[in-house]
Amino acid sequence: xxxxxxxxxxxxxxxxxxxxxTLKLGLEKDTTIAAVRSIIQLLAVGYLLHFVFETENIVxxxxxxxxMIGAATQNARRKGKAIxxxxxxxxxxxxxxxxxxxxxxxxLSIIPSTAQYIIPISGMIIGNSMVLSILFLNRFISExxxxxxxxxLILSLGGTPKxxxxxxxxxxxxxxxxxxxxxxxxxxxxxxxxxMSGQIIAGADPVQAVQFQLLILFILLTTAVITSIMLGYLSxxxxxxxxxxxxxLEEK
Amino acid sequence: MTRQxxxxxxxxxxDKGVAILKxxxxxxxxxxxxxxxxxxxxxxxxxxxLCNGLRSPNSxxxxxNDKTINEYNPVELRRKVGIALQSAAMINGxxxxxxxxxxxxQGKQFSKEFALELLQDVGLTSDFxxxxxxxxxxxxxxxxxxxxxxxxxxxxxxxxxITSSLxxxxxxxxxxxxxxxxxxxxxxxxxxxxxLEQARTLGNxxxxxxxxxxxxxxxxxxxxxxxxxxxxLFVKGHEQ
Numbered sequence: 077x078x079x080x081x082x083x084x085x086x087x088x089x090x091x092x093x094x095x096x097x098t099l100k101l102g103l104e105k106d107t108t109i110a111a112v113r114s115i116i117q118l119l120a121v122g123y124l125l126h127f128v129f130e131t132e133n134i135v136x137x138x139x140x141x142x143x144m145i146g147a148a149t150q151n152a153r154r155k156g157k158a159i160x161x162x163x164x165x166x167x168x169x170x171x172x173x174x175x176x177x178x179x180x181x182x183x184l185s186i187i188p189s190t191a192q193y194i195i196p197i198s199g200m201i202i203g204n205s206m207v208l209s210i211l212f213l214n215r216f217i218s219e220x221x222x223x224x225x226x227x228x229l230i231l232s233l234g235g236t237p238k239x240x241x242x243x244x245x246x247x248x249x250x251x252x253x254x255x256x257x258x259x260x261x262x263x264x265x266x267x268x269x270x271x272m273s274g275q276i277i278a279g280a281d282p283v284q285a286v287q288f289q290l291l292i293l294f295i296l297l298t299t300a301v302i303t304s305i306m307l308g309y310l311s312x313x314x315x316x317x318x319x320x321x322x323x324x325l326e327e328k
Numbered sequence: 329m330t331r332q333x334x335x336x337x338x339x340x341x342x343d344k345g346v347a348i349l350k351x352x353x354x355x356x357x358x359x360x361x362x363x364x365x366x367x368x369x370x371x372x373x374x375x376x377x378l379c380n381g382l383r384s385p386n387s388x389x390x391x392x393n394d395k396t397i398n399e400y401n402p403v404e405l406r407r408k409v410g411i412a413l414q415s416a417a418m419i420n421g422x423x424x425x426x427x428x429x430x431x432x433x434q435g436k437q438f439s440k441e442f443a444l445e446l447l448q449d450v451g452l453t454s455d456f457x458x459x460x461x462x463x464x465x466x467x468x469x470x471x472x473x474x475x476x477x478x479x480x481x482x483x484x485x486x487x488x489x490i491t492s493s494l495x496x497x498x499x500x501x502x503x504x505x506x507x508x509x510x511x512x513x514x515x516x517x518x519x520x521x522x523x524l525e526q527a528r529t530l531g532n533x534x535x536x537x538x539x540x541x542x543x544x545x546x547x548x549x550x551x552x553x554x555x556x557x558x559x560x561l562f563v564k565g566h567e568q
Contacts, residue, residue, distance in 0.1 A: 225415060225417040228382055228417075229417040229419070230429070231382060231402075231406065232380055232382060232410075232413075233410075233429060233430045233433060233476070233477070234404075234406045234433055234480060236433075239433050243419075319384055319402050320402040320403070321381070321382055322382075
């Protein structure tokens, strides 16, 4: 695909813009911003990756992954501002997941230790973890707010903070990981996953594409569960003080 | 001389800059039923939350049996000073699951015999045990809430307006229950009520709180002839 054919793809941006304008949906500004940002960000990443792949320097790979973790933390922290110290909790979660998954992938030689594999897979892992953490934080904060009475009931009867928040924590972990598990049940039947489709379009053998996609899907299962659990267990102590009193959530 | 179950010294508490309790000093005698009366917004429930350790005062000191509240581990404190709130919050599930909650939190085995004894204490029959809490009436919820607080065998029981939304018959049941608990287990009871008749007939001691302050404290007869003009007006308003 060259830039001329790519520019024809802008038709798919113009269609929603025209519909939004005609039906007065008010989506023109956001659609334009989204399209422009995608172009700039992806082209920049494309050139950056090209450079990193060329050099094959471990420092650049490390910096690239760190950049992803930083961007994911910055994006997800807005949803969890009510929880004290959420920035480093998110950073630690993403870092742990990246180290864990890459250790398994590289340690067992499941993927070659080249930038071409490490960076795209890291992107998928961290990206998925970011979405999961946003889902988890949204749910956890609303669970905590909605169940103050039950939490204080358990505390008042001599329960510990962990016991007092257990139901809300489990509920939030479950509800944030269910979409990942459910979507994997119908994968291939309803839609072909993005990475697999991309490989097939680029001319890869479909069976090989499926193998890589399965690898990613299994990694995402681990990512989903660990993100919610780790973030949950890092977050709940901030809701209480050392006298085991439930603190009010900080206003956004 | 009567020992004090709870003593407060210059207690102040504010929330978001709003003063809720202002320099409260006073005590609740051990083994007594003390009624706590006063208009809404006087800070009575907040005071309970401080005594149970769900909140800490901004200044001042709370003594439980002569030990400061901070000398107690919070879990130990909350088992010693039980609280039953007006809302009678429940966890989802059966009456048995709610009753066994304090023991479950300690990882202790909860026997059916103990459950039945508690139900009997609060005037509920054994067929209630496996019912869903959602099916309980307001009065039954209050009774269950008290029974659940009793599981820890607290030395001090804080009851927050537990009869205010009940019909006369249920009110009487709970009144009898409070006196029974006080006599049977020698539990010190501190009871927030809007019903001055309850304060006069069931209590041994009375606190009158207004606008975050302790205005008068003494035997319930103080309600018949208050010294403070605001208390006089409050009592008069309730008797009209």
